[in-house]
Amino acid sequence: xxxxxxxxxxxxxxxxxxxxxxxxxxxxxxxxxxxxxxxxxxxxxxxxxxxxxxxxxxxxxxxxxxxxxxxxxxxxxxxxxxxxxxxxxxxxxxxxxxxxxxxxxxxxxxxxxxxxxxxxxxxxxxxxxxxxxxxxxxxxxx
Numbered sequence: 001x002x003x004x005x006x007x008x009x010x011x012x013x014x015x016x017x018x019x020x021x022x023x024x025x026x027x028x029x030x031x032x033x034x035x036x037x038x039x040x041x042x043x044x045x046x047x048x049x050x051x052x053x054x055x056x057x058x059x060x061x062x063x064x065x066x067x068x069x070x071x072x073x074x075x076x077x078x079x080x081x082x083x084x085x086x087x088x089x090x091x092x093x094x095x096x097x098x099x100x101x102x103x104x105x106x107x108x109x110x111x112x113x114x115x116x117x118x119x120x121x122x123x124x125x126x127x128x129x130x131x132x133x134x135x136x137x138x139x140x141x142x
Contacts, residue, residue: 003019003022003023003026004023006019007019007020043062043063043064045063045064045091047078047091047092048078049077049078050075050076050077050078050091050092051075051076051077051078051080051081051084051090051091051092051093052074052075052076052081052084052085052087052090052091052092052093053071053074053075053090053091053092054071054074054084054087054089054090054091055089056070056071058089059089063091074087074090078092081093
């Protein structure tokens with residue numbers, strides 16, 4: 001009779017329990033696999049644009065793809081967050097003025113980048129025109 005069948009025919013509870021514990025110990029020691037679990041998810045959202053998202057469970061839960069649609073019903077634009085209906089742990093609940101200032105800073109830096117890109121395009125276009133005129137005049141000379 002194998003170890004697996006032994007508890008079924010055993011009438012003594014203590015002996016049956018000891019056999020099951022022995023089987024569990026063997027399973028634990030000889031398991032050919034290692035279960036890996038990652039309890040953190042890679043979640044991202046634009047906290048400069050959206051506010052009032054709350055993790056589920058709170059604290060330490062997930063932000064998106066929760067069971068149900070509550071988070072999606074409570075989400076608001078960042079500039080309209082207010083106190084997020086009194087939910088202190090919600091994203092953007094306490095630092096609404098900070099978000100607006102960050103958005104203004106981002107707009108200013110974007111304008112600088114756009115201006116620099118326009119200047120570079122104009123320089124390249126001017127250089128291309130200058131080279132085209134030089135080639136044309138060289139052909140005329142020959």
